[in-house]
Amino acid sequence: MDASRSDVLILGGGVIGLACAYFLLKSGATVRVLEQGTPxxxxxxxxxxxxxxxxxxxxAMPGTLGVALRSMLRSDAPLYLNPRFDGPRLRWLLGFARHCNWRDFERAAQARSAILQRSRRLLAELVSSERIDCEFGEEGELYVYRTGRAYQADQRHHADVLDRLGIAVARWRGEEVEAREPALKAxxxxxxxxxGDARLRPDRYVAELAxxxxxxxxxxxxxxRIDGFGMQGDxxxxxxxxxxxxxxxxxVMALGAWSPLLAKQLDLRLPMxxxxGYSITYSRPALAPRHAMVLREAAVCVTTWETGFRLGSTMEFSGYSEGLNRTRxxxxxxxxxxxxxxxxxxxMQEEWWGWRPMSVDEVPLIGPSSRWSNLMxxxxxxxxxxxxxxxTGxxxxxxxxxxxxxxxxxxxxxSRFRV
Known part of the structure; x- marks a missing residue:
């Protein structure tokens, strides 16, 4: 028996690759995960x-591209587009612009809602059944607004959409928010x-899943690290x-942001x-938020765990540029x-950056390739x-x-992108 052969070979040992491995193993398959670093x-x-x-x-909605283009003048903007020329990024932006309409917005919202809601239930079951120690909590998530303009905009483009999708959202007055969250300034x-939202410590979750x-x-x-592929027919x-x-x-290709780079070797052009994104992790302060929250005007996500406290978010489109950006x-x-x-x-425990794998329509690519018969x-x-x-797994x-x-x-x- 060839020890290097498995029923399923998974490329990528991040959270998606490991979740695929877990569910494939549960189904009885033999699985090997290839990871260029550590899980x-x-x-x-x-x-x-x-x-x-x-x-x-x-x-992606009407107006988003304009916000991104204006952000080229502000390197500290929550959504930042680096002004240097980059051919693949330009093609992606043009494709993204085509999806900035209300029809595609609704289609993407429905697709994302279906997988998010199922995954939320499955994840809670997985953490419980496998006794995964990852500081999982189900306190919900709070969006906080300091201006009426931002609050009203999110009523239309966020809360009303969640209502249509059947995802619970409560509208709280300012004084109610401050009463429930003493960590917030007046x-x-x-x-x-x-x-219905939850939180966990992702590094712990991935380590336990591995x-x-x-x-x-x-x-x-x-x-x-993957160097190349050998083909035989299709x-x-x-x-x-x-x-x-x-x-x-x-x-199974689960390489996150590296997927389009490796896919080129397979003659596939992934629209990604x-x-x-960036984050800063601290030890937990004495006065920490009770809920995970998003400070909407600043676009800062705040997560509190028993063992730490993290500020994160921002979206920077600068291609495959590496390293920390102090301005961000x-x-x-x-x-x-x-x-x-x-x-x-x-x-302060860690300053971090990472690449999120963004598809042109903001819906994941999950399923068989139309080019290679054994590629998922x-x-x-x-x-x-x-x-x-x-x-996904x-x-x-x-x-x-x-x-x-x-x-x-x-x-x-x-196949919606002919890949």
Whole structure:
């Protein structure tokens, strides 16, 4: 028996790849995961760890592109477009612009809602049944507003959309928000509370999920950078890595923001761009928010755990530029200080950046490739990889095994982009 061959070979050991591995192993498949670093070392590590059905409405709507173009003049803007020329990014932006209409907004919101709501339920079950120690909490998430203009805009483009999708959202007056959240400074105009949202510590969640995958018999090859592919007809025969050559009856590409780079070697053009995000992690302050929250005007996400406190978010389109941008980190601190009595914890533990895998229509690519008969894609989850992870893993496992899919896979099919 070829020890390098598995039923399923998963490319990528982030939260999506590990969730796929978990559900495939539960279905009885043999699984090997190839990870260029260590499990969860990419965007799975430093995101805000919120589980958010509330994020079903996409960014793409009329007016968003104008905001992005104006942001080229402000390097600290929550949505920032680096002004340098970049051909692939320009093509992506033109495609994104075509989706900035209300018809595509509604279509994307429905697709995102379906997978987010199923994943929310599955994730809670997974954490409980597997006894995953990741500081999971179900306190909900609160959007906080300091101006009436922002609050009214989100009533139309966020809260009313959630109502139509059947996702619970409560409208709170400013004084009610301040009473429920003593960590906030005075001057709150209103709040939108999402009781169905949850939070966890993502680095802990991914580490525990990797342990479960290995305990179930899965193999994780850390330090296995992919160098190339070997083809045989319309199939991927093998994957060449720095740790050797591996084969799988089925291949799952779950490489996050790296997916379009590797896909080029397979003659696939994935309509994706990296959206760079940042976070700062502290030890927990004495006066910490009771809920995960988003400070809407500043676009800063705040998450509190028993063991820490994180400020995160921002969206920077600067291609595959690496490294920390001090201007972006300072904007997180400044935005948090505008609303919180205590905006930083006693000890700063980590400053972090990561690439979010953004699809041109803000709907993930999940399903079989139309080019390669044994290739499955599970990528382009944008800012919602943790939130969508469990349902993605379940859906991939059902499609690999030929079972009845737990939700309609059509909206996520890669074939919509002919890949």
């Amino acid at each position: 969860g070392c990419g965007s799975s590590h430093g995101n805000c760890g919120t589980i958010t059905p509330s994020h079903a409405p996409p960014l 001057g709150v105009t209103g709040g939108l509370f999402h009781p 342990q479960r995958v290995q305990a179930m018999g899965g193999v994780i090859e850390s330090g296995a 199939r991927i025969d093998h994957v060449r890595t720095t740790r050797g050559v591996f084969r799988g009856e089925r291949i 761009q990296p959206g760079k 980190l300072d904007a997180l601190r400044r935005g948090a200080a505008q609303s919180l009595h205590v905006a930083e914890g006693p000890d 894609l599970a990528t382009a989850h944008g800012m919602l990889g943790v939130s969508m992870s469990a349902a 379940e859906l991939v496992a059902s499609m690999v095994n030929g079972g009845t899919p737990p939700l309609d896979p059509t909206p996520y099919a890669p």
